[in-house]
Amino acid sequence: MAEEKSELLQLDLAERAVPIVSRDRKKIARHFFRRLTAKDVAEYFARRNGELRREKQNLSVEDGDAEAKLHLYRQAITRVEGYATADGSDPRDSKAWPENIRSDHRMAAIDALLSVSRAEAEDEFAALGEFIEVPLNAPWTEGRPGEIKVFRVVHRFRTPTDAQTFRCRRALNRKIVVGGSREGMTRTVTPFATLVALYDELIESVEGYAVAGQPLTGHEAIVREMDAYHKAESVLWLFPNPDAGAASVEQNAA
Amino acid sequence: METIEIAADEAGIRQAAVELLEEAMDAPERERIRQHAAMAANAERMLAELPQRRTLSPGYYDWVRYLIEEVEFRVDRGLAASATLDAKDVLGLRALHKARAEFQEKHPACRGCGKNLPDASARYCRDCEHARWEAEMRARR
Numbered sequence: 001m002a003e004e005k006s007e008l009l010q011l012d013l014a015e016r017a018v019p020i021v022s023r024d025r026k027k028i029a030r031h032f033f034r035r036l037t038a039k040d041v042a043e044y045f046a047r048r049n050g051e052l053r054r055e056k057q058n059l060s061v062e063d064g065d066a067e068a069k070l071h072l073y074r075q076a077i078t079r080v081e082g083y084a085t086a087d088g089s090d091p092r093d094s095k096a097w098p099e100n101i102r103s104d105h106r107m108a109a110i111d112a113l114l115s116v117s118r119a120e121a122e123d124e125f126a127a128l129g130e131f132i133e134v135p136l137n138a139p140w141t142e143g144r145p146g147e148i149k150v151f152r153v154v155h156r157f158r159t160p161t162d163a164q165t166f167r168c169r170r171a172l173n174r175k176i177v178v179g180g181s182r183e184g185m186t187r188t189v190t191p192f193a194t195l196v197a198l199y200d201e202l203i204e205s206v207e208g209y210a211v212a213g214q215p216l217t218g219h220e221a222i223v224r225e226m227d228a229y230h231k232a233e234s235v236l237w238l239f240p241n242p243d244a245g246a247a248s249v250e251q252n253a254a
Numbered sequence: 255m256e257t258i259e260i261a262a263d264e265a266g267i268r269q270a271a272v273e274l275l276e277e278a279m280d281a282p283e284r285e286r287i288r289q290h291a292a293m294a295a296n297a298e299r300m301l302a303e304l305p306q307r308r309t310l311s312p313g314y315y316d317w318v319r320y321l322i323e324e325v326e327f328r329v330d331r332g333l334a335a336s337a338t339l340d341a342k343d344v345l346g347l348r349a350l351h352k353a354r355a356e357f358q359e360k361h362p363a364c365r366g367c368g369k370n371l372p373d374a375s376a377r378y379c380r381d382c383e384h385a386r387w388e389a390e391m392r393a394r395r
Contacts, residue, residue: 052312162334166325166343170261173320175313177258181266184258186313 008210009140009151011035011225015078017142018109028146029082031101031109036076038196041228044072045192052186069110074098077106112148115139116233119152131156131204134237138230153208155234160202168198168239192232199223199231202238260317261342264349267321270314271353272360273307279361279370280305321346 015032022028048068053060077098083091085100094100119135134155143149160168171194177184200223209216211225260266284304291300308315325343328334339347361370366382378386 054308054312162328162338166334166338166340169320169324170340170343173317173324175260175316177260177311177313179255181258181263181310181314184256184311186260186311186316188313 007149007151008215009138009153009208010210010213011216011227012211013141016113016140018112018148019142019146020082020105020108021146025146027082029080029105030142031073031077031105032079032081033076033109033113034078036072036113036227036229038228040072040075041232042190042192043075044068044229045190045232047071049188049190051188053184066107069107069114070103073106073110077109112139114229116230118237132159132238133157134234136230136234151208153230154206155203155230156205156207157202157235157238158204160198160238164198164201165239167194168235171195172239192228195232195235196228198238199226199235202235203231260313261346263314264345266310266314267318267346267349268353268356270308270310271318271321271350272357273309274315274318275353275357276361277307279372280307317346318350321350326350 012035015034018031018033020029020031045068048063048065050064051062053062080091080098080101083101085091085094091097091100098106116136116138119137121133121135134157136153136155137150138153139148139150141149168191171189171191174189174191175186176189177186179185203219203222203226206216206222206226209226211221216222216225258266287300287304291297294300321343325339326347329336329339329347357370360374361372362374363369364371364377364379364382366378366385369379371377371379
């Protein structure tokens with residue numbers, strides 16, 4: 001993946017292209033997605049939540065991650081290039097669209113869209129300022145043929161209050177039980193709405209994003225235009241898991 | 255189908271916390287059985303017979319851990335003001351408090367070493383009972 005430093009990530013691209021390159025690197029197929037909405041991302045978070053059930057001494061875990069990705073693909077894919085049909089027609093004309101595209105390719109395309117990761121600080125010796133900076137490496141759309149362009153972007157937040165920290169940690173740990181407290185299945189509850197709300201409350205400024213060709217500035221515009229997945233991924237870094245070793249049930253029993 | 259919000263189920267949280275405390279109390283015994291099982295021919299059966307304390311859906315135990323490791327830890331150490339907690343955190347802390355009281359009642363401390371006793375009617379743990387017996391024997395000699 002190529003990393004872009006100077007160019008801005010265009011949030012309002014009409015289409016995002018994700019290339020899938022064959023193993024021998026001779027063929028490139030492309031998946032084109034419309035702009036992801038907050039609803040798309042909310043559904044993705046809701047569907048990927050896992051289920052836990054006790055079975056005798058073992059825990060069975062059902063992870064909804066793959067289903068969530070395939071659902072997001074179905075919602076946001078607009079077209080593909082490089083996939084051949086027997087009669088030469090557009091794969092979208094098939095009744096099976098988009099399931100007529102290999103599921104591992106669909107998954108890989110969504111993985112590429114969602115593989116936002118924490119970037120290194122540009123200067124690790126820089127004194128911390130008034131705000132908390134969260135730099136991210138964000139893959140966005142195809143740059144050079146066969147390569148998805150990765151942008152370095154920065155989200156600058158105000159320091160969360162204790163109440164906001166508890167709100168976030170509570171949302172990340174929230175679960176429900178379906179079918180009774182003993183035999184029932186534990187389901188995690190999506191923290192997405194809380195994460196987005198906290199992002200909107202805490203964001204001060206961003207770097208590296210553009211809308212309509214202009215750098216994205218101003219609280220109102222950031223809240224309105226920012227990619228919902230980037231909101232959730234960036235704000236999470238403000239609320240790290242506290243040191244679990246610091247207190248434990250075992251210590252409490254002693 | 256019945257849906258339960260774990261954070262609002264005070265009785266469930268209390269029970270899960272008691273079971274976790276009992277599990278922690280059992281830990282040395284469980285470890286002893288595990289070590290024996292490692293060398294035993296009937297290892298599977300021995301491991302299957304390890305004492306099981308948990309009776310609730312897994313999410314209850316996760317929530318108790320969250321309450322202890324995140325909420326209670328931060329408040330007790332002054333890292334966060336208790337005024338910032340919401341009603342569910344307060345309910346959870348209350349359930350933990352009740353669970354500890356219930357655990358102490360069911361498993362009072364050994365009068366010798368202070369370890370929690372599996373049986374509420376006992377006064378000393380096995381080790382202390384043995385040490386007392388040896389001391390008594392020595393005194394008689």
